[in-house]
Amino acid sequence: MLEVAEQASPDLEIIYRDEHLIAINKPSGLLVHRSWLDSHATEFAVQKLRDQIGEHVYPAHRLDRPTSGVLLFLLDKTYANDLMEQFAEQRTEKRYLAVVRGHIGEGFLDYALKKKLDKIADKHANPDQEAQEAQTEYKGIAFSELPIAVRPYPQSRYSLVELVPKTGRRHQLRRHMKHLHHPIIGDTTHGDGKHNQMFRDNFDSDRLLLHSAYLGFTHPVTGKKVEIHAPLDDTFNSLLATLKLDVNRCTN
Known part of the structure; x- marks a missing residue:
């Protein structure tokens, strides 16, 4: 019996590169590196990018597995401390795009979050x-309104929202949107199961609709500002078109 070779996934989309840094547009569902969260995963951004460019790479920050968008790596660990300090001290600029339940306005949320602990990595940490x-x-x-009933309402409303985190807590955007009663679609932890199911049934969409669209920071070698934009993938763009949510209204 002939064995069928496993088909390799497409190369990662490189959206920035110089002699010290490289950034990709990470697809949703790809882990940054090996993790106990999924011992069965076979692909990781670190190894995949390393094999693609033939050089070792070192992640400068984290991006949740279901979130797509800008993911920055160092090509030389010499400058890791400078760059990681920028992320830790919130001296970077980040902008995200998300599809959320309901129609949401504009505002600033200052709402403290308890640290989320990993069952394994933080098993000795104080839970209180x-x-x-x-x-x-x-x-x-x-904004859009669809003639699709999601209990208890005869229609369903959604917004395309721009999110700018001013702090870097774990799952901050997902938890803050839940607190505002506008959970992000596709969020299986902090979201609305009925609306997630509606998107699976009607649009064949089960991914988290959260995308890291922009990252700005100071280059650790040149001292100049670097701005990186990550375009939405075809699937996300197609879904926005179906929902009649115009991403071009974003002014940034």
């Missing part, structure tokens, strides 16, 4: 730590 400061700017930029 005080909540940490967490701040997010949000702005609804496009």
